[in-house]
Amino acid sequence: MQTSVSLRERKRIDTYRSIHEAAAELVLDRGLTNVTVDEIVERAGVSARTFFNYFPTKEDAVVGLRTPELTDELLASFRSQLGDDLLSGAVELLAAVIGTALIPGDDPVRRKELTVEYPELRKRFMMRISDAERLALQAIEEQPESLPNSPEAARVLTALAAAVIRFTYQSQPGSVTSSNKETLRQGIATFREVLRSAL
């Protein structure tokens, strides 16, 4: 019997995890600036070069962030609920894409602890939101029939969804994942309300 993922893929995930675990534990223990990449890679059992093959920065390794991606499932789920509520759909798509950047099996409580303590780590998270925004824009642009009749509609909607995510993340750091729909719904509602009176 063959497992659904290849040996390569499993090893890859393992490497992601072991680097991330080593990084997060060391940083929680001794502080972000008191831990070097050399120490992390020694504990994780890989070379420094490999470290940077997996994570572009030390901060990404600590938070456990990799490049987000837009899977076919996410696209399909986005399309199926598009009729209901455009903004909510866009926000949920974006949150889901961001979710793909979190390395599987990490501890959300620890991630929250880390991001609350270190502004640098929050910054990295914000950058991943920008990456995800680019991906979401592509998806949204492919659905012109569902959008308001403006050539810029997709970009405005995406920008707005990203603003909602950033806003929500700042209120509740660590809360932006697709699993946390209630918090997102709350953020959307607050946004909508203020928008109505400010427009």
Add this chain to the structure above:
Amino acid sequence: MQTSVSLRERKRIDTYRSIHEAAAELVLDRGLTNVTVDEIVERAGVSARTFFNYFPTKEDAVVGLRTPELTDELLASFRSQLGDDLLSGAVELLAAVIGTALIPGDDPVRRKELTVEYPELRKRFMMRISDAERLALQAIEEQPESLPNSPEAARVLTALAAAVIRFTYQSQPGSVTSSNKETLRQGIATFREVLRSAL
């Protein structure tokens, strides 16, 4: 007769300019990755350490960006026009704050050329928008009487203004300065229109 700025201040501006000039010219000539900081500082006549005292990254030096600030004049101007249109006021404030990050006397045409050609440089510009956003938020939070009646109104409004700026900048790179009010007005209008139908 004493000039209004101190000798120190003048020298500081000169150093900013000479580093930025050297960086921009070399990069236009040979490309971003083919120019080293060492080459820039040699042309500018300062040490490498001084380079990083003035600009946090090579990219910032090339674009000519320093830390934005919120001056008393900007604050006053923002307050005086707040009654008219909340969103426009916020966008203009933000654009003005971003304007303070541009080093004085640089060439906007060249800046546009550079940011169009190099995504890295656009990214740096975007980061400065985030910095400016933080400053603008402070200013907006100080005017609770002008805002919709919600504790989150200031943050939503700021996030929205930043979204408009990012949107406009992506449409017209290099166009986001306080002097370019027409482009900003256009961006706000587009945003507003889409928002109305998406809410």
Add this chain to the structure above:
DNA sequence: GCATAATTGTGCAGAACTGCATAAAGTGCA
């Protein structure tokens, strides 16, 4: 299975940046 192709891991050289200690230059005041 085995040869071959595609990925992934590693070492190394070099560029980007930071903290810290010290020298140089500008400022204010007796």
Add this chain to the structure above:
DNA sequence: TGCACTTTATGCAGTTCTGCACAATTATGC
């Protein structure tokens, strides 16, 4: 002017990160 005080410039050591070349590992077709 001369002298303390503050700000700015520099050197240096050390960390982060990248491109490139090559070795090791995994996948693929026969």
